[in-house]
Amino acid sequence: MTLINSPLNSATKLKSAIEAISPEVDSSILDELCEWTRTKNLKWVSDINGKNAYYVMSDLSIAKNLNASDYRDNWVEVTTSGKNVSSERLAGKGLKLEGDKLANFKKLYEQQNGISLGRINSLWVGNFLHAYSYLVQGSSQVAKGFQELGAKAIEVASTNEIQHTVEPELQKQLIELVAYSNVGFKFEVAILDSFNPGSHRRWDFVERLPRVIKIYELKARTLSEQDVKATLVDKKYVELALEKYPNKSIEFIFTSPKGINWEAKSYIEEVNENAKKLYPNAKVKVSFIDLQSITERVVNNIIDNSPIESHFFFMKKLREEFTASVGQRTITKLNDSIAEAYKTGRLIKKAKTNNVVPILKLKSAQAA
Known part of the structure; x- marks a missing residue:
């Protein structure tokens, strides 16, 4: 029997299983997960149709040099009904298997990995995206190693810990x-x-x-040449844009909070140099803009169209809720603007109400 997770075919099988269920999966997530699966000897299971990839979450905890119970202890939440559910802080889907579902999973696990899970009453598993998201969480040295490899994860400093987000959260x-x-x-x-x-x-x-249609492709990690090719060549997004908006100029804009590597930048330059040949009878431009530049434009628009009295509260919201998308420079500029408004009198600090009657005055009044 050929094991599905044997070293010779694990990466190929894993890619095929994931792409079968998620054909538009981000290539860097796929490549990194395959690499981690190989180097850490992680076991995974596809469904009976050979699709998807499920990991035992306790195995991933151990791979991060944490207790086997780390996922269960820190990433499982109890609902008001008393049911344990996987935390929404992780992307993808986590499942607690019991009864028949657990029996079926154990059977597939042994068939595909040649290892028995033994006698257990329940088991937490996660699909490929859930597994990826969990691997890049935490502050242990091994977790930091996953973070460094995980270009998809966005690093945000918060209370001396590293937090991460993926594209759906960034877009939200x-x-x-x-x-x-x-x-x-x-x-x-x-x-x-x-x-x-x-x-x-x-x-x-x-x-x-009025003069151009701008279409944006959002990436949470550093934009790579592979990302650009997948979007322009494989998915043919520019051709689809020309069909959707005939006789219009098209600017296709890649954006990311983590910048662009030189290979992607060079490839975009080549596309623009050959745009007339690639997209005949059309005006097309491909570009890259840092996400922070886009959000700074949005923030400036909000500030220009809202009373200055609301700016302080808006700045607080930016600091607490938009840390992955809004750059610190934008927040600093807003803070400086608010400080200047206080200096010039455009903003006035509210006087604190003092309802305390001095004790000495109170005694004097009583004596009189």
């Missing part, structure tokens, strides 16, 4: 921030995929201007 912050403004971004724009009849694609967000 951006959607909420834009909702306070007059900036005309439209999120999750669905389009028919003419290259794959019966299917569709989604652009992260679109901005329709």
